[in-house]
Amino acid sequence: MREGSLSRAALRAAAIVLALLLATLVMLAAHAPPLAAYANIVLGAVGSWDVAANVLVAWVPLLLATAGLLITFTAGLWNIGIEGQITLGAVFTTWMLRGLQASSVPPALILACAVVAGMVGGALWAMLAGALKTFGGVNEIFGGLGLNFVASALNLWLIFGPWKRPGVASMSGTVPFPPALWMVTVTPQSRLSISALVIALLGIGLVYGMLRGTHFGLRLKAVGRNEKAAYLLGVPTWQHMMFSFALCGIFAGLAGAIQVTSVYHRLIPSISSGYGYLGLMVAMLANFNAALAAPVALFFAALNVGSIQLPIVLRQDSSLAGVLQGTLVLFVLLAQGVRQKLTGKGAT
Amino acid sequence: MKSFRTLILILAVVLAATAAWGQTMPAAGSSLTIGLVMVGPYNDQGWSQANYDAVQYVTNKVAGTRMVYIDKANSADRPGTTVSQLAESLMTQGAKLIIFSSDDMADEAVKFAMAHKDIFVIMSSGSQVWKDGKTYQDLPNMINVMGRMEFGKMIAGVAAAMTTQTGQIGYLGPLINDETRRLASSVYLGARYAWTNYLKKDPAKLKFKVTWIGFWFNIPGVTSDPSQVADDFFNSGYDVVVSGIDTTEAVTEAVKYAGQGKKVWAVAYDYYKASEMAPNVNLGVPYFNWGPAYVNVVKSAMGGSWKSHFEWNAPDWKNINGADTTAVGFNKGGALSATASSTVDKFIKELAGGLNLWKGPLSLQDGTSYLASGKAATDQQVWYLPQLLQGMEGLSVQK
Numbered sequence: 001m002r003e004g005s006l007s008r009a010a011l012r013a014a015a016i017v018l019a020l021l022l023a024t025l026v027m028l029a030a031h032a033p034p035l036a037a038y039a040n041i042v043l044g045a046v047g048s049w050d051v052a053a054n055v056l057v058a059w060v061p062l063l064l065a066t067a068g069l070l071i072t073f074t075a076g077l078w079n080i081g082i083e084g085q086i087t088l089g090a091v092f093t094t095w096m097l098r099g100l101q102a103s104s105v106p107p108a109l110i111l112a113c114a115v116v117a118g119m120v121g122g123a124l125w126a127m128l129a130g131a132l133k134t135f136g137g138v139n140e141i142f143g144g145l146g147l148n149f150v151a152s153a154l155n156l157w158l159i160f161g162p163w164k165r166p167g168v169a170s171m172s173g174t175v176p177f178p179p180a181l182w183m184v185t186v187t188p189q190s191r192l193s194i195s196a197l198v199i200a201l202l203g204i205g206l207v208y209g210m211l212r213g214t215h216f217g218l219r220l221k222a223v224g225r226n227e228k229a230a231y232l233l234g235v236p237t238w239q240h241m242m243f244s245f246a247l248c249g250i251f252a253g254l255a256g257a258i259q260v261t262s263v264y265h266r267l268i269p270s271i272s273s274g275y276g277y278l279g280l281m282v283a284m285l286a287n288f289n290a291a292l293a294a295p296v297a298l299f300f301a302a303l304n305v306g307s308i309q310l311p312i313v314l315r316q317d318s319s320l321a322g323v324l325q326g327t328l329v330l331f332v333l334l335a336q337g338v339r340q341k342l343t344g345k346g347a348t
Numbered sequence: 349m350k351s352f353r354t355l356i357l358i359l360a361v362v363l364a365a366t367a368a369w370g371q372t373m374p375a376a377g378s379s380l381t382i383g384l385v386m387v388g389p390y391n392d393q394g395w396s397q398a399n400y401d402a403v404q405y406v407t408n409k410v411a412g413t414r415m416v417y418i419d420k421a422n423s424a425d426r427p428g429t430t431v432s433q434l435a436e437s438l439m440t441q442g443a444k445l446i447i448f449s450s451d452d453m454a455d456e457a458v459k460f461a462m463a464h465k466d467i468f469v470i471m472s473s474g475s476q477v478w479k480d481g482k483t484y485q486d487l488p489n490m491i492n493v494m495g496r497m498e499f500g501k502m503i504a505g506v507a508a509a510m511t512t513q514t515g516q517i518g519y520l521g522p523l524i525n526d527e528t529r530r531l532a533s534s535v536y537l538g539a540r541y542a543w544t545n546y547l548k549k550d551p552a553k554l555k556f557k558v559t560w561i562g563f564w565f566n567i568p569g570v571t572s573d574p575s576q577v578a579d580d581f582f583n584s585g586y587d588v589v590v591s592g593i594d595t596t597e598a599v600t601e602a603v604k605y606a607g608q609g610k611k612v613w614a615v616a617y618d619y620y621k622a623s624e625m626a627p628n629v630n631l632g633v634p635y636f637n638w639g640p641a642y643v644n645v646v647k648s649a650m651g652g653s654w655k656s657h658f659e660w661n662a663p664d665w666k667n668i669n670g671a672d673t674t675a676v677g678f679n680k681g682g683a684l685s686a687t688a689s690s691t692v693d694k695f696i697k698e699l700a701g702g703l704n705l706w707k708g709p710l711s712l713q714d715g716t717s718y719l720a721s722g723k724a725a726t727d728q729q730v731w732y733l734p735q736l737l738q739g740m741e742g743l744s745v746q747k
Contacts, residue, residue, distance in 0.1 A: 043440060044437060044440060047440045048436075048439070048440055050436040050439065050440075051436060051437065051440055054433050054436065057433075058428055152569075156570060160562065166745075167524070167525065167526070167734070167745050168523065168524055168525045168745075169523055169524040169525075169560060169562065169743075169745070170452070170523035170524070170525065170562065170563060171424070171523070171562055171563045171567065171570055171571065172452050172455075172523075176455050187463070188462075188463075190463065191430065191432075191433070263430065264423075264430065266455075268423050269423070269424065269570055270423045270424050270427050273423070273427040273428035274427045274428065275428065304428060305433075305437075308418065308426070308429065308433075308434060308437045309437060309440065309441075311418060311419065311420075312416055312417065312418050312437060312438060312441055313416075313441060318426070
């Protein structure tokens with residue numbers, strides 16, 4: 001057992017080294033000094049309070065998306081549609097804020113309603129993907145992908161159409177909401193909201209507890225491992241899948257709500273910011289383990305924010321961070337595959 | 349009693365002086381790192397590059413300055429980021445003065461200026477600290493800089509009208525706002541003036557159509573494709589397309605159609621060297637020359653005379669292409685005929701002599717009166733033009 005976990009750790013370390021090597025090779029090919037590049041990424045992520053706070057700002061939606069995905073992954077589902085679910089969360093949040101902002105309802109209550117609306121929006125969109133799978137026989141990957149495009153189109157239509165700024169038509173987004181409707185931040189002008197941070201940590205904690213210590217988590221695992229066997233054992237499988245979609249959608253919608261209420265303070269075209277797709281990678285790299293998801297998501301958020309230094313200092317494209325993230329996931333998956341082949345055992 | 353009043357007076361003066369003192373920024377000193385935030389690529393041969401070149405000009409002219417920059421600062425190119433976050437990344441590299449160089453950044457620039465009161469902020473093309481503006485905010489660390497591109501655009505309109513053979517001019521518009529409405533309308537005013545005054549033609553025979561793409565440049569899947577919009581113009585009888593966007597699609601598409609034997613032309617925008625492109629179709633470029641204004645503002649930050657204000661700088665009428673003096677210029681392109689070229693020169697002379705095309709009678713697109721006969725537009729009326737002008741086709745506001 002101990003030996004097994006040692007070899008697993010060794011393989012994982014090898015995978016990380018290989019990923020770093022490949023990213024370094026890419027940098028050399030792009031005539032970028034690798035050491036300086038890595039140093040600048042670190043500086044850009046922790047070099048000052050401002051940038052470190054920015055890392056945490058990116059961490060919140062990424063962690064929420066990952067938390068949601070862990071639930072669908074456990075049920076054996078590839079919820080690619082999470083990007084659209086984040087978008088719909090943001091749309092519903094904006095809709096609620098717009099509806100109530102002129103009313104006499106206290107701002108804190110408006111904000112709470114808006115966040116709940118975001119969760120509902122995300123859940124509904126996710127259940128649409130679930131319904132397509134359950135009742136329409138559409139694989140959730142294709143259904144989700146299609147729904148992502150629809151969500152993005154709907155969002156654009158709202159920004160350019162019914163929710164446009166007066167006299168303006170621009171993809172800059174809707175009119176910013178008044179500061180009273182922003183989530184309270186550490187300092188008035190910071191984007192880092194402690195409540196958002198707490199929500200994200202609570203979220204991942206909840207998922208961790210639910211998947212490890214509840215009957216529901218166990219049944220979800222059973223559905224994910226072997227749908228037929230679970231059904232024969234009396235687990236209502238499609239209901240569990242549907243419910244896992246809804247739960248993931250709630251988390252995704254929450255991420256969208258936070259993007260609107262504490263980061264951008266308005267609806268913008270790319271409001272989901274790719275956190276859904278990045279969350280898929282985080283979940284895979286964390287080996288679908290909720291305890292590992294938080295540090296891995298933090299690392300990815302730091303890479304995203306830190307890599308902004310690459311174009312500034314080295315005139316290199318910041319997508320190098322994406323190369324590093326992608327190769328990391330690929331090599332870790334590859335290491336797992338190799339281990340399975342060598343030992344003849346499935347990875348856990 | 350008298351001494352009491354004197355005391356109050358002295359107190360008031362002291363208070364006012366303290367308040368004024370609180371409004372100034374301490375001098376940056378003998379060295380200054382300038383952080384430039386650009387909405388598009390730094391080498392777009394358009395709006396962003398004009399800003400990039402201008403800050404390089406500053407670093408050449410003002411000893412002790414250096415530039416750091418971030419380009420493609422928009423949420424489509426850099427998902428998950430905000431513009432103020434990107435500016436903070438420039439502060440990591442020592443930037444003490446940040447230039448937000450796009451209208452798209454207006455809200456974020458205000459957030460940033462409020463969050464970083466010790467950082468000098470230039471918000472180009474914005475009007476947040478214009479005391480007579482509609483959206484004035486008291487931000488001691490912000491200065492607004494803009495060039496009076498209305499003149500450049502009117503000259504572009506003359507070049508277009510003197511060239512068109514079909515009498516149809518297309519305007520490739522970015523997004524719709526006050527700025528873009530007034531610039532598109534300036535092209536129309538110039539074109540109509542040339543059409544009626546120089547060519548002596550019937551103004552009703554001049555067609556001028558604006559098509560907006562939705563942003564300052566192409567974002568696939570989000571905006572309309574500017575190449576496609578330019579093609580639509582060329583395919584439907586519009587033989588001159590005037591660019592209003594940050595990038596060069598109007599010119600590159602004209603080259604394509606000229607290659608197929610069509611007689612078409614284009615006017616570029618923003619960047620002085622854009623006139624060197626495609627001499628077979630290029631009529632010229634009205635461009636921004638941000639350098640001289642940026643030099644003044646940077647010097648004021650370093651020397652301690654920084655004061656929040658809005659400036660809307662006119663061309664240098666003695667030499668509208670004076671690199672060290674003008675804010676806005678017009679460089680002629682290779683396809684501008686000799687006749688059109690001399691008419692353009694004549695028009696520039698008339699403008700320098702006081703010709704004002706922003707003068708009544710002028711009506712808005714929906715027929716309501718904009719300026720009564722003989723009445724010249726105020727700066728506010730031009731800046732906040734609420735609709736396109738009568739005679740122009742295209743959306744004034746998004747339907």
